[in-house]
Amino acid sequence: MKVACVGGGPAGLYLSILLKRQDPAHDVTVYERDPEGSTYGWGVTYWRGLLDRLQEHDPESARAVEEHSVRWRDGVAHVGDLATRHHGDEGFGIGRHRLLAILAARARDLGVRLEFEHPVTGANPPAADLVVAADGAGSALRGHHAEHFGTEITGGRNRYVWLGTPKVFDAFTFAFVETGHGWIWVYGYGYGPEGSTCVVECAPETWTGLGLDRADEAEGLVLLEKLFADVLDGHPLTARSSGRAGTAWPVFRTLTNRTWSRGNLVLLGDAAHTTHYSIGAGTTLALEDAMALATALHGPGGRADALARYERERRAALLPVQSAARLSAQWYENLPRYIHLPPQQMFALLGQRHSPLLPHLPPRLYYRIDRAAGRLETLRRLKRRLGPVIARTVQARRLATGGGPVPPGRPDAVPAHRG
Structure with missing residues (x-):
């Protein structure tokens, strides 16, 4: 060619x-x-x-x-x-x-x-x-x-x-x-x-x-x-x-x-x-x-x-x-809407400027929602990471004390497969 x-x-x-x-x-x-x-x-x-x-x-x-x-x-x-x-x-x-x-x-x-x-x-x-x-x-x-x-x-x-x-x-x-x-x-x-x-x-x-x-x-x-x-x-x-x-x-x-x-x-x-x-x-x-x-x-x-x-x-x-x-x-183009926020908040919204939701919410409210969502996602990731570890630890302790495995559905059972 x-x-x-x-x-x-x-x-x-x-x-x-x-x-x-x-x-x-x-x-x-x-x-x-x-x-x-x-x-x-x-x-x-x-x-x-x-x-x-x-x-x-x-x-x-x-x-x-x-x-x-x-x-x-x-x-x-x-x-x-x-x-x-x-x-x-x-x-x-x-x-x-x-x-x-x-x-x-x-x-x-x-x-x-x-x-x-x-x-x-x-x-x-x-x-x-x-x-x-x-x-x-x-x-x-x-x-x-x-x-x-x-x-x-x-x-x-x-x-x-x-x-x-x-x-x-x-x-x-x-x-x-x-x-x-x-x-x-x-x-x-x-x-x-x-x-x-x-x-x-x-x-x-x-x-x-x-x-x-x-x-x-x-x-x-x-x-x-x-x-x-x-x-x-x-x-x-x-x-x-x-x-x-x-x-x-x-x-x-x-x-x-x-x-x-x-x-x-x-x-x-x-x-x-x-x-x-x-x-x-x-x-x-x-x-x-x-x-x-x-x-x-x-x-x-x-x-x-x-x-x-x-x-x-x-x-x-x-x-x-x-x-x-x-x-x-x-x-x-709408910088005056954000520029008078505290620098940490302004910079955070600078990083979020691609969000289609940001132009439609008051900037301080968006910042609080974004922070809360970030903390929630961090907790979810931590749960996904630690869930199987906690489940194995609980099972090991029960078996070590002769209690047998944790039955499914019990309050102290930690389902490793859930997020």
Whole structure:
């Protein structure tokens, strides 16, 4: 099979790796419009589950990704002068440049052709058995057939900007700062010894009130450095221009498509779907798309059947993620509802922002219910764990004293099979 992957991001590169691993005879080319080594952003974040799946599909690239990643278990929230730290699941960060270099090197080793500085438009798609549109949310290939794909784009409310800093955070860090024009906040996470990613977000009235809509890049960075001086420990913020036209502080655009394929053309990653950056799932979903498409193409039936299987599987997997992303974005858009809670409560509800119930209950009431449910679940787990042990101890003591086994249904019998 001859395959053309248009777009040299994580999705296109990883798909090319998986296809060549499945069958070295596949003729696979990746076309990327930008020069090699140029990319936007600083670092990407992911979780242990993705690393396990990478290990299953290609152990060699998985080892390289893990080796060059940093990890954390804590989350820290700064709200004004107050701060709280929580221990959580293991998270990872890796520089986007580093991730792309790892995937590009692995693809080359397997015989994939990489064509950099080779733009592809919808009017001149490569001749191939399968053309994969992995060219991002602004996909030219998808846009050329927009009516067929049924693309829908919904804009969020808040403004955001993607920045970097040489400050290396030791935890996933949130900092909320109150200004005379409302709250502004930053998400920060390390991706290597060279620095961290910082995403700054605020409501539109805060953005205009602070003059960020009128400030040039240098003026905006100076203002943000002052606002977040405490969490940055005096380190600067840096911007990396993509060299493309666009708003420096855009609103996030959630993109969906009615269908993901047209003949021999199939959408992958952000070309097919986007999810709000606040859940940190974009790169994970792109790589999982590549896994699903490669698996479907290797399965029974022809190309049409494979593309249909791929789309069904990924749509089903995306439903809970898209719901979580939508609720997460709404939580930040309604930040004043939560920000004046005590830091422990605010941070707990920050972690619960994916709950569909949270927007409909008073925050303090939700917090109390969530705490009570957590304690109840802890008791249930303890009972499940200790029930069989207690039952065996009671039986052993009765037998040791000649009392015989505990008859079923007796008050002192502990049924080991119940939760």
